[in-house]
Amino acid sequence: MSAITTDTVELGLQITDETCCVPASGDKVLQFAEAELLAARFKALSDPNRLRILSIVSSSEELETCVCDLSEPLGLKQPTVSHHLKILVDAGILHREKRGVWAYFSVVPGALESLASSLLPKN
């Protein structure tokens, strides 16, 4: 299980035998508030540049990436990079730490695992 579990929500891809062959009813549906939480995180992932940023930050052996090291590999200007980073931080996917003149970004532990598990059947 991921380190962050308090706001983990799941689509509920599996149901029990008791519900077999009964048309979908209100209580089988993902609740709207939970769906809103999940949707906001998927929205943060719905931009190719943000996914590219995440591919860099999540593959860093040092577990964090300086904002100063992102512009060049992405081919983006600093303000654009900062805009995307803010969205990923606001969505709870990246963590930001300011040290000296630079900010360093790391993946929030469990954030990606939590999102992935929301897409998969419960075991």
Place this chain on the structure above:
Amino acid sequence: MSAITTDTVELGLQITDETCCVPASGDKVLQFAEAELLAARFKALSDPNRLRILSIVSSSEELETCVCDLSEPLGLKQPTVSHHLKILVDAGILHREKRGVWAYFSVVPGALESLASSLLPKN
């Protein structure tokens, strides 16, 4: 592995030892075309009502759900449901089959597993 592999892309959450401690460079970054594919699918999941539709369709014991059974549990009008269903179909997440007067929807085999695996470290 999922049934659908041809367009599976991954964020590349792990890198090899050779790349340790080297600042991110262009060839470590998820390529833009792959990122665009993934982003389009996450965008389809970035709406709470679409996630609620998916929670119903993916939990159906009959592996498919009639469009006629979605409006009531979601509390949405038919055109709104159809709008969201089209987006999920266009994103390759749901499959649509017309039989008689109704359309039936099922999750494309492997689609959710493929998206989930893109978020997780490669093993």
